[in-house]
Amino acid sequence: QKEVEQDPGPLSVPEGAIVSLNCTYSNSAFQYFMWYRQYSRKGPELLMYTYSSGNKEDGRFTAQVDKSSKYISLFIRDSQPSDSATYLCAMTRGYQKVTFGIGTKLQVIP
Amino acid sequence: DTAVSQTPKYLVTQMGNDKSIKCEQNLGHDTMYWYKQDSKKFLKIMFSYNNKELIINETVPNRFSPKSPDKAHLNLHINSLELGDSAVYFCASAPRAGVNTEAFFGQGTRLTVV
Numbered sequence: 001q002k003e004v005e006q007d008p009g010p011l012s013v014p015e016g017a018i019v020s021l022n023c024t025y026s027n028s029a030f031q032y033f034m035w036y037r038q039y040s041r042k043g044p045e046l047l048m049y050t051y052s053s054g055n056k057e058d059g060r061f062t063a064q065v066d067k068s069s070k071y072i073s074l075f076i077r078d079s080q081p082s083d084s085a086t087y088l089c090a091m092t093r094g095y096q097k098v099t100f101g102i103g104t105k106l107q108v109i110p
Numbered sequence: 111d112t113a114v115s116q117t118p119k120y121l122v123t124q125m126g127n128d129k130s131i132k133c134e135q136n137l138g139h140d141t142m143y144w145y146k147q148d149s150k151k152f153l154k155i156m157f158s159y160n161n162k163e164l165i166i167n168e169t170v171p172n173r174f175s176p177k178s179p180d181k182a183h184l185n186l187h188i189n190s191l192e193l194g195d196s197a198v199y200f201c202a203s204a205p206r207a208g209v210n211t212e213a214f215f216g217q218g219t220r221l222t223v224v
Binding site: 008034041042046088097098100103 | 114151153154155158202213214215216218220
């Protein structure tokens with residue numbers, strides 16, 4: 001079993017939809033949780049990070065962590081075609097090594 | 111100005127060759143990384159350096175040798191290239207060692223071994 005599981009998709013949604021992206025993990029020692037966005041042929045860029053359980057909101061993006069279920073989510077409201085990208089979850093115990101999910105490819109259709 | 115820059119962007123080479131990829135960051139960060147993203151898009155850490163010192167060395171063949179001449183540069187040299195080395199290699203940097211919640215990635219070097 002991989003430490004971090006993420007559905008690779010692809011996920012296609014119409015413009016304006018609410019998108020829900022999810023990851024599960026097996027290592028209960030993970031404390032910091034991140035979401036990266038990667039456009040085609042580009043490097044990943046950090047969208048958000050959260051520490052421990054709870055919600056964090058930034059504009060149209062909301063990150064949610066449920067440590068009891070070992071489940072994290074990223075919600076995108078009012079999705080735009082420019083949101084079309086691969087979204088990678090990532091997590092760390094707080095030391096150097098960050099473990100990434102495989103990424104979910106999202107396509108927002110105008 | 112590019113924060114994390116890698117050269118070359120594309121690299122096509124034959125099996126058995128030796129090649130290097132260069133990385134530079136102008137963010138003043140202490141920590142730099144090499145990641146490998148395979149054909150299935152799985153991103154996995156290879157090495158991490160903090161202030162020129164190696165702090166993470168994942169299970170990577172010893173044909174891969176990182177070198178950090180100063181904290182703004184981290185190069186990756188690969189000997190005796192194999193077909194399975196074909197991937198996109200990303201350099202990244204982060205402000206400091208310890209909790210790393212934010213890494214800035216370069217654009218990647220797409221290595222194809224033929």
